[in-house]
Amino acid sequence: MKFSCTQENLIQGLAAVSHIATKNVNLPILNNVLIKVEDKSIQLATTNLEIAVTVQVRGKVDEPGECTLPSRLLADYVGLLTGDRVDLSADSETATVSSGSSRTKIKGLPSSEFPLIPKVSRDSFFRVLVNDFRRAVSRVIFAVSPNESRPEISGVLLRFSPDGPNGTLVFAATDSYRLAEARVALHEGSKPAGERSVIVPARTLAEVQRILSSMKDGPDRPATLEIALSDSQILFVYDAVEVVSRTIEGNYPEYRAVIPEKARTFVVLSRDQLVKAVKAAALFSRTGLYDVHFSYEPAVGTLRLSATDSQVGEQEAVLTPSEINGDQNTITLNYRYLLDGLNAMDIPEVKLQVIDANAPCLITPQTATADYLYLVMPIKV
Helix, strand or coil: CEEEHHHHHHHHHHHHHHCCCCCCCCCHHHHHEEEEEEEEEEEEEEEEEEEEEEEECEEEEEEEEEEEEEHHHHHHHHHHHCCCCCCEEEECEEEEEEECCCEEECCCCCHHHHHCCCCCCCCCCCEEEHHHHHHHHHHHHHHCCCCCHHHHEEEEEECCCCCCCCEEEEEEECCCCCCEEEEEEEEEECCCCCEEEEEEEEHHHHHHHHHHHHHHCCCCCCCCCEEEECCCCEEEEEEEEEEEECCCCCCCCCHHHCCCCCCCCEEEEEEEHHHHHHHHCCCCCCCCCCCEEEEEECCCCCEEEEECCCEEEEEEEECCCCCEEEEEEEEEHHHHHHHHHHHCCCCCCCEECCCCCCEEEEECCCCCCCEEEEEECCCCC
């Protein structure tokens, strides 16, 4: 095996794949990157048996073949080279890396030990704008349950719906204490095979986010991300990078049933003003309970936030919303959950809707498009 490429191309390729190649004592091959050179392609691949990342690197192929080398070591070493061009040749278990006046030998493992990476057909696929995808994931991923005793809520639900001109992709996440849902329009050119739903591990979406963020912007970069599904795998394709991951088995909770259809009280106010008031009250909330009390007072046009800790003191703030309607009402919420949702809304105003102290609080951006909602269960005191 022998090829050459620019240092920049090799660094970018290794940066895309090396992150998931962590130290594994039981399976040392998982520490390595598979370098597969064919007639006109140079492919790098890594896997942790849950996620696999492959990338095509532009370069000149001199001799086909394959080998595996320690991923982090190779990435760190190539990053230190001073020459513009890197030459790499290898036999079954040893590679020689040359650049300028530097020449180094790196020991690897037989490529025959490298796990098989699943193939996902792209006959049917969905396309979404990269910026829309990144924004939607960042708005829901924090609500995923960290407890894997209920695997179905340890991931994000992706539901591909025929709604809209080209279809809609719905993201949903919950840990049973709060719920986040984001919607984005599918891009033209999608070839869906009907409505589909799949639960994707949060780690997979975080890895896709990392890769998308690490890719340098340029006129040649595609604007869309392609997604394809099989019975137990999901494939994300962006430019020369492919990420394939297992999906989570099970049925996602029917979360739409808990979203209130009608509220008794609602308020519209500045997001920044509300965030500051919640943070101030949080300083006086009870440790471990994280409670902040909301009093809706439509008759006088105010929203009152308060918190009391017998060991610290008490705090109260009175806000004047731009709009408040309905009945006088109260609710107590976990301020950490509340701030997570508010920080995911990059808009001037938000709308809070409540039924009573025992029902969830619905928070949405005050915008013309209904592309995001956040639900927080109350603290019953």
